[in-house]
Amino acid sequence: MDTALLSTLASPRRREILRLLWTRDLTAGEVHQAMPDVTFGAVSLQLKVLLEAGLVECQADRQYRVYRVRREALGPVASMLEEMWTDALARLRLKAELEAARRGPRPRRRRSPRSRRSRTKPEDT
Amino acid sequence: MDTALLSTLASPRRREILRLLWTRDLTAGEVHQAMPDVTFGAVSLQLKVLLEAGLVECQADRQYRVYRVRREALGPVASMLEEMWTDALARLRLKAELEAARRGPRPRRRRSPRSRRSRTKPEDT
DNA sequence: CTTGTATTTTAGTTTTATCTAAACTTACGG
């Protein structure tokens, strides 16, 4: 639980990378493909920072390098990040819902009184 | 558990302030007195950042403003900070001990076999 | 050996954070 942990996690870019690596291991190139707004070089530099902070590890496979999150290095912050991410998702969903409600006020039980619970929305991820 | 939390905690200066406020509430001036290497203005700015991140709160009392840590806003990070601080203290103590041992290799039971435990060091904090 | 793909590294630029000095605000004490 080093003092460098917090400053490493301070960068949104690095958190984005961490989030990408959260569920599956990825090569540097795959990480980059998921963030097209920056250079490959920039991604590589951030991966290096994460590596030096011990938050990820890297294993060479032929010409590729596969990066993996080291959750044990994150300690209590791991669950915090997960919460942050799911909360952000939830907020996005809520916002979209409100938007939709505002655009089209959703015809209320016209047509016919049959079929009560057909109005529940399917959850999108 | 906001997204600004981590970047707010990334600054050593802000962590220093947080540490000062950890055990007792202090006025802005008292915080500043404890860190004479920076301007009062600088301290005030950092207090503002902490305030806006919700990590401290401030209550006006006459011409003073008393700042207080909001631990509940820190979530799991609170204990992490405490660990960081106590660990750092422990490392300091250990280092001082080793230094002392290196400087004076501590005469081994010469003179006379009387009075065994007079060589123990007082712990400094 | 040459070419191509995947990645890192370097040098330089832009962006952001932190700090200082000085101006400003507010409350208290004559």
Add this chain to the structure above:
DNA sequence: CCGTAAGTTTAGATAAAACTAAAATACAAG
């Protein structure tokens, strides 16, 4: 009202971080 003490705010300087473009490295395939 004036002076002073506590604090904030602003404008500008300096330092640190992030990014880009280009060069360098590594490895695979022909």
